[in-house]
Amino acid sequence: MKPQAVIVDQPADQPFYAAAQKIYPREVNGRYSQLRRAAVVVLLGLFYAVAWISWEGHQALLFDLPARKFHVFGLTLWPQDFLYLALLLIIAALSLFFFTALAGRLWCGYACPQTVWTELFTWIEQWTEGPRSRRMKLDQGPWTAGKLVRKGLKQFLWIALAAYTGFTFVGYFTPIRALGGQLLDRSVGAWALFWIVLYALATYGNAGFLREQVCKYMCPYARFQSAMFDKSTLIISYDQARGEPRGGRRRGTAAAPSQGDCIDCTLCVQVCPTGIDIRRGLQYECIACGACIDACNGVMDRMGSPRGLIRYTTEQSLQGGAARVLRPRMLVYAALLCAIIGLFTYSLANRSPVILDVIRDRNALYREVHGGAIENIYSLRIINLDSHPHRYQLSADGLPRLKIADPQGPIEVPPGTVSTVAARLQAPIDGVTGIHQVTLTLTALESPRTQVREQTRFIGPRS
Amino acid sequence: MRLYILRSRRMFRRMDLGLILWPSFLAACGASLLFFAAVDPLLLREAGPRLFAGIERDSGYAIGFFFFWAVAAGASTLSVYLMRTARESTRLGLEREDSQ
């Protein structure tokens, strides 16, 4: 049968999506909330503190964009080292896949900046506006002086925190101490200020205002994470068989045989930061924060029933099977991860701290100099990737009696800089007809193991 | 069988703004990372057109980022537009069938 089209005109002013209902997550205590609180303190503590740590006279962790070099503690990386950054990003992505397949949305529940900052902003909200019920009443009530003070204080703290976060963030890309000084004496550059404000706005918007909507509508990971799931992935789930049919009962009494353990108190819904009801089954909105587990365990304790009506489990074990950790998927992810981590460590350990580019002089192929020698001129680009200055000695081989006319002394290159020097090689005229391969070697005088070799051509007259 | 089709009076809805700006923002971040890892903005000052003569590193990064964002947003806009008009075309096609 042909489909019959029914055209529904959408009124121009009607939004495409139902306006998001504001969610008032209820405060909760328990094992997983403690874990998350610890994660928030550690992760945000690191974020705010590491920016101020110094190492050998510079900021320990600094992606110095204005100077185009990255400091990672003792290591200095230059744009030439982009490979390491790329490998690091691949490692991060693969770890995310690995942990998602193993234990679901661990990242979302405990480590995602979205979760972590939202938690911090929620603490401020709870501190200024009180617990859930009070917050709801406050929002519905008229604008009294008390409401103004509470809301004003919350906004003030939020904005201050967001501004400081923006400052810290930019402080990882331009030296933070100098940036702080410039902010204090108002000499900060327009672009630095622009990025600080932008990042502060993003923090405020994401953690204070958008919250779960970021996870529901904006986050790509939230959409594709289910592709890494299988039946043995840890998920947070309500035990349907044990809980249903739900219904109220008196405290301390066991459920009647016809009744399940769920007393339908809806606490699990009230604590959920994304506002879903986990009892309806696994939903993509669930960020696996474990708040509903904590809430339900508290209720079960009070009711005198065993914990774990909502718990970390797997689809497999819910259906009565045994969950397997070692699955082909896990092995593949683990193998890939190990291989790339190995590659990363190997290449980092064998990273040459000096790079040599040899470019032949374009103007003349060769010239004859007095004393019957042929001379070739090269331009050498020497990049010192170390964090110390070095003096390099140039040597050449590949032709009998080949010698370096210039530079004879060592070439000094400051750390992280590119030096371009002209080099002249000479060889006696007899025996250098045609084109020859020669090798230039650069050796650091301070550490002879720091050495690069580069091939080039030495051209003599045609025979 | 009925096929319900939502027809919008507006070419673009407010929600589309998010659908256009957000993915293109992510794309611009990636593109800037790759591009500026290879190219120093100061290089544009020497090698680029006269327009870039006064460029500094910080303004170079920012201009590059917004340029990539604009290009990616253009692509996103086109995608949204094409998806929208594809739905409209389906509607027209079905209407034609109905009138036969």
Ligand code: SF4
């Ligand atoms: S859904 Fe996305 S934004 Fe939300 S917690 Fe997970 S990774 Fe973070």
Ligand code: SF4
């Ligand atoms: S359903 Fe439970 S675990 Fe999932 S987001 Fe809500 S409270 Fe967190």
